[in-house]
Amino acid sequence: MDAMRADTNSGIAELSAESGRFANVYRVLGDAVKNHAFPGCAFGVLAGGEIVLEDALGRFTYEDESPLVDPRTVFDVASITKVVSTTAVAMLLYQRGELDLDTPLGELLPGFVVGRESARLALQVTLRHLLAHNSGLPGYVEFFRSASTPADLYRACLELPIEATPGERSEYSDPGFILLGKALEVLTGEDLVVWARTQIFEPLGLKSTRFNPASEQRHRIPPTEIDSQFRRRRIQGEVQDENASVLHGVAGHAGLFSNVSDLLRFAGEILAGSQNSRTEGISPLFTQDTIECFALRQGPDDSSRALGWDTPSQESSAGHHFSANSIGHLGFSGCSLWIDLDAAVAAVLLTNRTWPDRQSQLIKQVRPAFHDAVRAALSGQ
Template sequence: MDAIGDELRSSVADMPDQTDRFATVYKVLGNAIASRAFPGCAFGVLAGGEVVLADALGRFTYEEDSFFVEPHTVFDVASITKVVSTTAVAMLLYQRGLLDLDTPLGELLPGFVVGRDSGRLARQVTIGHLLAHNSGLPGYVEFFRTVSTPAELYRACLELPIEAAPGERSEYSDPGFILLGKALEVLTHEDLATWARKQVFEPLGLTATGFSPAAEQRPLIPPTEIDNQFRHRLIQGEVQDENAFVLNGIAGHAGLFSNVADLLRFAGEILRGFNGGEPERGTALFTRDTIESFAERQRPEGSSRALGWDTPSKESSAGQYFSPHSIGHLGYSGCSLWIDLDASVAAVLLTNRTWPDRQCQLIREVRPSFHDAVRLALSGQQAL
């Protein structure tokens, strides 16, 4: 994973000052820092095919001598991994005719079915169910407390009970995406990080995006927490998620590091594909048909989950003004990415809200306020 390239750095430097236009955005985020929702943040907005805002506020930690966050600062984006890496890989494989969403997981990972008392239900779980978070698998399991190697964790994941018939219950599932990541590796014959780098990140010029940052880069990444429960040390520049840590930092559900410029470029490619516009680099990565298929809400009725992506719910982190035809995702560390397909607008907010521990939940109030302020600013309004 390289530092931000000269091209992206210069584009941010050359951007006209937007502090007046986005004054409410700065106020929302400044108040959040003052309230200790997070020590610092980087944020950006894409509208009409152009980056109209890319900036940062605050520091890496609450210490006065801590590094300032910069617009190009790389963060642990946690579950945004699920869309920028895992779902993006699934979209490409689907688009190329290499992935059938109705493929039973057991065909790719036979251990998911073998030896199960619930073998009938296990045989019904498909790749589509994993993407839609309606597989019947549990939401979260602390595998890291009982296993210590990737093989042990995958085995434990394969043996999880199926708690509901596939398609009948919506439950956001990390284990489901851990298994999805492994299933995609079977299809690509490469590890997830390598295939995503070669087929998604490099073609889009995402120079700051990748798994497992090098040791020399870690001090330049805001720390996520002081871990007093598992690793018993400062967590900085390595994945915060404990299960992903056991998986050597590369997993379908977490482990990706990125920055605002790269995530806006990824969002821009989604919007270009959806709108049929010219790609920045070579052939468009995603077609409109693929994007529409993966943006469609899935069973059961009332679920906000599409395929891999989330969509705005009644009280959404995307706020009041992102259309129902929006897709996005959150990261536990305090990050978010939302893309309004109808308005051709995308917004990125990166924070380390879990510093110094995971107790503060103010991010739940900040996210919708941030997105509302962005959309009002784009419409020419200055105040909430």
């Protein structure tokens, strides 16, 4: 497979005969490396219950001596945390009858309501609203500018103004998922990181998926950026998101690290559940009813948001061939996970497109081209 790698010394991959039907996938990603959309990537495809592609191109950074990305390389997956950790926890609690989607957030986190001028609106915000990103909370707040401890940040998050009537406006909200993560901790009585590890990651055999990688493992993780504003150092093996950093690397919105094989395994579990599949008496972790519930678009009518998950929009990062019955999520660092529940296909793309800074937006063209190439290859085109 080395012949297919995008070595930054030569700029683009030499595609060998081994690439076969996925040759166009390698071309799309090789061109992306050459054009500095990202220095390297790992990627994989699940189809028919089997991994049909798992490989990597490029290097950790644009320097010639930088390590090559490996198919098993772990990346900071940023907001994919929202589905693989936070939403997955909510799904399992819902399935066990321990989470009511219409529970008001204020019942679990009284500080969200007490002392607030807009208490009437705050009382209307439910866990469903947080999952659907239509709670009325703002999309993004630089809490890290003033909050120096987790307690400070959570307090600031609880006190945020509610800018719209819950359910009436869709706005992708990191603060909403920060609060959702804390609410789930109240429900489980455990830290989010512990519950997710023992109830989801370990049962599914996700061996490389974790928050806060050990210090001795950090050099094996591609760096995400040179942070010149907040931490003033190279960010490698620690969460890139500044608010998650203040929260000591564990949050409902970001902080998870994972690799292609683990994310494909997770996607396979979702697909097995959606098809009500059982292998040798072993049931999937998530039931068909749970997946259908969380995959349903929530509104307002123009929103692509389901519960925790996104679905394909008119101009989707999933390209043109993932069905309307698909769920997925993106990560700011340049990662993506898309699962087509109808076609039983999943695709993972992991990159560090924010290296050495956040300026490049070429990932917006790469993602749909990658997914279109994947689906064309699977259909024999």
